[in-house]
Amino acid sequence: MTSKTNAITSALSGLPAIGDDLADFYRDLHAHPELSRAEQRTSEEVARRAKALGYQVTAGVGGTGVVAILANGDGPTVLLRADFDALPITEATGLPYSSQTPGVMHACGHDMHVTCLMGALKLLADARASWSGTVMACFQPAEETGQGAQAMVEDGLYDRFGTPDIVLAQHTAPLPVGVVGAHPGPAMAATDALRVVLHGRGGHGSRPEVTIDPVVMAAATVMRLQTIVSREIPAADAAVVTVGMMRAGTKDNIIPDDAELRLNIRTFDPGVRTKVLDSVDRIVKAEAAAAGAPEPPETSVIDTFPVLNNDPDALSRTVAALRETLGDDRVFDPGPVTGSEDAGIFATAARVPICYWMFGVLDPALFGDPDPVRGLGNIARGQVDLATIPGPHTAGYAPVVEPSITAGVSAMTTAALTWLGTSR
Known part of the structure; x- marks a missing residue:
């Protein structure tokens, strides 16, 4: 066994x-x-725990972000990132530790x-005799809105705490616990979320003959938007166009003045985007x-995420x-994932590589x-109806x-020690 392997096993x-x-x-947290x-509560609890482990902790970075530093001699600086915001979803898991906040749920695994x-x-603090370098842990707010990573960078993250040599991040996945998926190159899609307001009379x-009905206008627009991927984008390219919201009117016998659409677009290639x-x-x-609209529609950007490119x-x-660490047959390449992430911003801003993986x-x-592993094989063979399995954002x-926590801690610790220096 190599010294790295020994250090990982010991940790x-x-x-x-x-x-x-x-x-x-x-x-x-859940x-x-x-x-x-x-x-705020999450940030305070994270800061308290990291301080108790002996890390130098700074809260309020980029809003509610927390940075925890453990310097342990000369060597690489490794940025370990976790996001911690939740979603406006009413939980329906029936778990004894379900959300106590009405209408809000950790439905994307950020608590994990x-x-x-x-x-x-x-584990890294306890094993500091076996490694050298600096651990920079970034607990990030506002991933769901695509704002958190950029906010931390703009708040002087690297000027205040140093520039990392590598960024490491992971995300839960609706996969069997114990497997890990990682794809090189464009691993997570770019996202463009748009708000469109259509004006009628x-x-x-x-x-109806004396009106210009924005509901009909919106319905026609929704249907036509579905032809972009099916009729304008080559089959070899990937793109998703989703109309996630259509809102108009207040009563069955009132034709409204306006209708609103909210779109979500996923792409991997800048030209396709x-x-x-x-x-x-x-x-x-x-x-x-x-439709003879009395004025042009208004389109505005809600949020945007860049493509996450794994080095x-x-x-x-x-x-x-x-x-x-986990077993050769438990790590696989899932291909590009059409979900989006802002973790890549940490790497782009520092001009360093990022390694990002999913764990079941x-x-x-x-x-x-x-x-x-056999469950993963069932998925590959199409023997699992994935529509029946609750996934993120549901x-x-x-x-x-458990063993999700064991799997996630093992993966992050292993990756960190892989990039940190070896203590002599």
Whole structure:
């Protein structure tokens, strides 16, 4: 065994002793979710715990962000990132530690991310005799709005705490617990979220002939938008156009003045992104003109996420270590994922590589086999109806506490020690 392998094995041997505390921490976070940029309680608890581990902690970075530093001699600086905001979803898991905040839920696993990073920080602090360098833990707010990473960078993250040599981040996935997925190159899609307001001329529902109906205009626009991917984007390219919201009117017999659409667009290639956005603009304007709209539609940006590009060489090094720790058959390439992430901003701003991976957190039995690897095989063979399995951003998303925490802590600790220096 190499000295790195020995260091990883030794560090992970401390995980069973902290398992119960981490599980309690996770359940507490899950029960007290907070929306983007309002994560005050979460931030305070994260800062308190990191300080107790001996880290130099600074809160309020980029709003509610927390940075925890452990300097341990000469060597690389490794940025470990976890996001901690929740979503405006009413939880329906029935768990005994369900959300106590009405209409807010940790439906994307960010509570698990924080728990796993905190566990890794404990193991790294205890194992500091075996490594050298600096651990920079970034607990990030507002990932769901695409604002948090940029806010921390703009708040002087690297001027105040130094520039890392690598960025490491992970995310829960609706996969069997115990498996890890990582894809080199464009791994997570760019997102453009748009708000479109279509203007009509309202009136009584009994006299539509004297109105310009924005509801019909909106319906026609929604249908036409579906042709962008199917008729304008080559089959070899990836793109998603979703109309997630259509809102208009107040009563059945009143034709309103306006209708609002909210769109979500996912792409991996800059050229495809430009094509899709141009097509959306063309269609929205054309449908309004065809309907005789009294004024042009208004389009504004809600939020945007860049493509997350995993550095192939850096990811290869990290994945090799994960295979050794977790098992060769438990680490796979899922291909590009159409979900989006702002973690890449940390790497882009520092001009360093990023390694980002997904780790399964669901009961393998949901995938037709108690063995996670065989369950993964069932997915690949199309033997699992994924529509029946609650995933992120749904009211039923329920990671199993264990062994999800063990898997996430093991992955983050392994990756960190892979990039930190070896103590002589």
